[in-house]
Amino acid sequence: MSKIAQQSIQTTAFSYIGVILGYINVLWLYPYALDATELGTFRTIQDLGLLFVPFAQLGVGHGITRYFPKLEQKQSAFLTYSLALSLVGFAVVSLIFFGFKAQIMGLFATNSPEIINFLGVVLLITLFALLSSVMDAYSRSYLKVAIPTFFREVFLRFLTSVLVGIYLLDWINFDQVMVGLVIVYGLSLLGVLVYLIWLGKVQLDFNWKHFPPGFRSSFIRFSLITFLATAASTLIMKIDSIMVSSMVSLEANAIYSIAFYMALVVELPRRAISQVAMPVIADHFSKNNLKEINLLYRQLSNRQLYICLFLFAMIWSNIDSIYHFVPNSELYQSGKMVVFYIALGKIFDVAFSVNSEILVFSQYYRFNLVLTIAMSILIIAVNYWLIPIYGIEGAAIGSASVMLAFNLVKYGYLKIKLNLEPFSYETLKILFVGVTIFALKDFYLENVNPLVMMVIKSILIVGMFFFWSRIANVGQEEWNWIKSKLKKSGP
Template identity: 85%
Template structure:
């Protein structure tokens, strides 16, 4: 587990550096430099581009992770084969994009016509993000997760900051900003490629005849079966933003995007742990080590839930003060309840641990496809029902509800089929400790500046969280790790 822990820590660090940059971008730079309509356009175009990635990838990412352990050689040929297959998928997506362009335009023509001018940017973002995702999966198979995470979470945001900053200085037009997004994603792809080449993991090898018998057909079959599940999962994540733009306005999507990003911090530990855990789960299944999978399943659930409940409390209890620092906050603070509902949905997701990853790498991976497709249909239906009634809050409520239903079904299925269960008495103790600190939400001191208020509340929340953790005997490893780091940094 040492290699997993090391990569997980580095990945978490880069993820949180990315969060800091993201906060600067989303909560200050973007609202300051772009008006609400421009910000809505900026976010919607990126979301559309990233939405198409899993459809173009054709499940290659999960296919690489699952089948890489089966190869003792020909890894470079496996990469070139995977890239070629994903480029075939991109060609299909491109043909569909141009074939249904009029229908796509019709979705935004009434409420968000500004989107139409930048549809050409969408496919280029899809292409570069697609290639990056395949290289990420390949690097992940070597347990090289941290540096690709740097390029995805940190480098990408730095370049985006520079792009919007140049626009703020009035050196380029907004149209050039949107075109510059293509270069941003292109440079991020180039960074990951150079890193893997430097490691000696990427070589030109198109000799596809030396794979083990049946390897290619099995790989393609698995990838094609899982790609719809991956695509539907991405649809669940991205459809809110696109439907808010289509059904309400670009300004509403700008409000929703800022609130969504605030809530996204809650799940960052899950992202880091999941990326490192996937190849381990695949390896355990290859060796039929179900007991080890269940132990990992439970350990990850407890650790994620413990950390993420603290993050949720810190964000929600300080939400009014956080919005104080957002430029034009009189517009954007309308998304406050969106933060709560989206963060609640993320808590549901982290509590149920890596159930999706376990399903994908088990012999029951087809069930994940059926379930994810069903959930994607449900989220679209929920949005069509709730957005006209509750606006952007309806989109957030629909996401949280679908996330809970999604995880309950996966939990029940894994419990019945494999006897796996991430929950224990430890879970109840963590829930008690985590929910007790939300009492500080209504704490307000007259005349105290927002920044000082954030500091006071945060210290109180962390202090009470630590106190109850010691009483309940949970989170001991996490606190011991923090203490060890403080001692090392001391004189």
Template identity: 70%
Template sequence: MGSVAKQSIQTTIFSYLGVVIGYVNVLWLYPYALDASELGAFRTIQDLGLLFVPFAQLGVGHGITRYFPQLKSNQSAFLSYGIVFSLIGFATISIIFLGFKSQIIEVFAVNSPEIIDFFGIVLLITLFALLSSILDAYSRSFLKVAVPTLVREVFLRLLTGILVGSYLLRWVTFPQVMQGLVAVYGFALLGVLMYLLWLGVLKFDFRWSTFPKGFRTSFIQFSLITFLATAASTLIMKIDSIMVSSMISLEANAIYTIAFSMALVIELPRRAISQVVMPVIADHFSKGNLTEINTLYKQVSNRQLYICLLLFVGICSNLDYVYYFIPNREIYVAGKHVVVLIGLGKLFDVVFSVNSEILVFSKHYRFNLVVTIGMSILIIGLNYLLIPIYGIDGAAMASVAVMFLYNLVKYVFLKIKLGFDPFSWETVKIILVGITAYMPSYLNSYFESTIVNMLFTSLLVLVSYWFFSRLVGVGNDEWEWIKNKIKKSGS
């Protein structure tokens, strides 16, 4: 686990640098520069474009990660094969989208007609994001995850912020902002391309006959099966935002997506660790090292729960103060409950550890397809049921319910089939630490300054979390790492 944690440090740093930029964008720049309907359109078009990516990818990303360890050579041919395969998927999605464009327009025509003029941008965002995801997977197979994370989490958000900032300064019009999204995703793709060129691994070889016997058939079969699971998983994550736009309004989606973005901070350590762990799990499966996978399963669960739970407690304790600094907060404060609910759902993802990654790279990967498709159908049904009753809170309720059930089903399956279990008494201790650390946050609001109150509350939560952690004996590795970093910076 030590090597995995070490590899994930840079990725985590870049992820949180992206969070800082994202917070400035989402919590101040976007609400200040764009009115609620413009912000809703801005996010809905991006969500639609990104929703199509896994459908167009045809599972190639996971396929590259799984089958890369089997190739001692011909990696360049493998990359070109994967890109061509995914471009076939993109062409198929484009034909379907254009063929059903009038029906898609009808879905948004009543509550969100403003986005209809920007549908032409969707497929271009999909294309650039698709190619970036393939190159990300290829880079990840070399255990090079930090720079692609820098491009995805930092560079992309920085360019998007510059784009919206240009609109604030009236250098561009709103339609030009929407068109500029295409350039933003194009530059992000160019950044990953340049990095792979610098590594010397970006070469295109179309001699596919050099693959081992049966390799292509196995790769295509695995990719097509996992593509449905990945697409359904993305549908679970993106459909709520799109349904809020179509069933309520673009303004409601602006409120929802800002709240959702706050909650996403909670899972960033999980995403960073997952990027590094995926090729490790794939390698262990190729060698039959099931014991090592189960050990990793437990260690990842406890480590990321400890970090992510602290973030969840900190955000919930400071939620009123965070919304205080958002421009037009009287509009966006309606999303407070969404932050808590989605944050809770992200904690379910965290505590159940890397169950999806294990399933994808195991011989039982077909089960991941079944459960993910089932959950995608469930979330659509729950959204249709709950959004008309509870509005954006209903969309968040649907998401948290599906996140819990989704992880529970996969946990039970892995427990029965492989005997894997991520939970231990340390898991219980960490949860108790989080609960007790949150309780002192009620002692806040002593000061007139909102900033001082936020700093005081954050310090109170941090000290409480540290104290109760030491009391029950959890989080020792994390605090030791922090202490060593402080010593090094002071020397």
């Protein structure tokens, strides 16, 4: 087995272990061990810290990936140079943070004053997460992906579980939990650093004069262009949580965060498919093979929509049973419609397929940058409009609406510029199959245990999904793949 294949398998395994740990934490441990205000504080402080990372990083992570192959030597100097640029970015972010500290405190003073006590933790999380991301990119350039993924996806979440578990045992107080968060992120960084040292890939080298001519200026220019898109993307992912804390309450953010995490299940197949599709799209563009790109565009749209509609139906039909197993469910169940709207936004995203990836690898990549920045501004504006009216549901409706608008613009642009079309008659048949199984949402049996009810509904959904798929003649590749796996696992 090749090294790349081994790394891919290990990375995938660690990613899924991380997802399982994440769901155990968010849906059971956190709401069991922390009250809603503590959970809201816990999540908001982390979201704030991670929100600042791309601004401090200045796009250096993508720059390392792009420019590392251009170096035949001086890789350690490149790492040192990249870390130095990131620290400069962190210093700028810190100065801005302290310069506007009064305004930041003002955002939370009315509805979430508990946040103010832990603003120092925010910058420390930013620092450790920033350095980890740079080390991650450097390790990835050596095709060493699995172990950094372990520290980011598994180790970090496991230590967070231990930290909250210690609090549950009353060995520490909540203030110490927040300080412990800094230690957790620091240990995750230390793990990646020790791994790179063990590989012999880390040396302090400040001799930056021997890079190829024009290397540094080109690296900085590319990094800064990438930084804008990355920062805007992170802002889009994190801003809902922060604005809910600021404009409503920490308790509301706790409810929103749990609902948001449930809805993310719908998106998991898209993430996996996107990672596989990107190099294929890049290769087709290098050969100017638009016909193959259009075929891939359509195939992935249908496949993602088919799988993700099924996941959406499974989650939404069983939503009451799922919430039953969340501690303090009577409180957190008020976020049920957030699950629906966020999942709907994810369905919009998967239906329009890999339009972002196509734009990034095309000659029109700058349009994706402009559009991402515009989207981040729009989602802030929409949240300011809808959250005061509809609360946490307003944030979710805003996200879904902006996601639809974002994808419609990209769809229209690719249609005009490259004549690409992801939709077909097959799309209508998939939508028909997906909508029919949502009828089971209101199916209910009196005096039945929620777990049993979940099993019964899930079996009915699978049966109905298979039945209508056969009638509409869609999803045959997916069902054939499942049957082949079942045969292999048989006697």
